[in-house]
């Protein structure tokens with residue numbers, strides 16, 4: 023009984039805790055740097071679904087502005103059809119319900135940095151943290167035409183490699199590979215720098231939602247189920263033993279109440 027009840031309650035609890043799930047901001051094309059004029063699509067995803075989340079950003083000019091002001095929103099996606107250098111900034115997803123209230127700490131995704139270049143060279147590096155042990159490739163790109171020219175790669179300001187084809191692969195990244203990377207192409211110029219982040223392990227599951235009115239709903243649900251099941255049990259019991267009940271009532275009416283205790287009759291009749 024308790025097992026069935028819990029099984030039944032599971033979908034209800036997950037439904038109720040939905041709005042507080044953690045979202046993830048993804049960028050398409052997947053890069054942390056873009057050329058002026060590129061098309062960029064930002065999307066908030068929650069376990070493969072999306073909805074109820076808004077893309078927000080901080081740039082050098084304004085803080086906490088939302089998609090409507092600089093992009094084209096559609097559901098939890100925000101498209102910028104022609105990015106400009108002033109679109110450079112930090113972007114994140116925020117739960118729509120939280121944007122109206124003051125508590126937003128538990129309903130924001132982790133943030134990502136996007137940099138838009140008005141120049142002619144960008145570094146294409148992963149916009150999301152790279153898992154430790156994975157390979158990562160950085161591309162040094164010129165605006166037009168996209169070339170495979172030799173490029174110099176810098177980490178935290180120091181030259182680390184010169185690659186003849188303009189891309190650099192780091193095999194099996196470790197925490198020590200984390201840092202600010204940039205590249206330059208001779209006669210092309212230098213890119214902005216972007217942070218490469220390395221994550222140690224898959225992100226832990228989000229903590230359960232804080233208890234608010236939820237326990238109340240749960241108690242109400244349990245009580246209702248208890249009531250329904252009790253009523254059901256009583257009705258089936260009455261159906262099964264309707265013959266006995268009839269016998270009992272008949273027996274009771276035919277007896278002299280002064281001679282015998284009615285309780286005894288009920289006991290004997292029920293045993294048959």
Ligand SMILES: *[C@@H]1O[C@H](CO)[C@@H](O)[C@H](O)[C@H]1NC(C)=O
Pocket residue numbers: 079080085086112113114133
């Ligand atoms: C955006 O700017 C506000 C105001 O300075 C700050 O509180 C907030 O932490 C910033 N958000 C991110 C993701 O950097």
Ligand SMILES: *[C@@H]1O[C@H](CO)[C@@H](O)[C@H](O)[C@H]1NC(C)=O
Pocket residue numbers: 063094095096099100101
């Ligand atoms: C945003 O871009 C995506 C991917 O290119 C596209 O599927 C979607 O229709 C676009 N939405 C809007 C509102 O432009």
Ligand SMILES: *[C@@H]1O[C@H](CO)[C@@H](O)[C@H](O)[C@H]1NC(C)=O
Pocket residue numbers: 112133134135217219
């Ligand atoms: C974003 O950029 C700032 C400074 O440029 C840096 O401190 C921060 O770690 C970056 N965040 C991410 C997620 O790359």
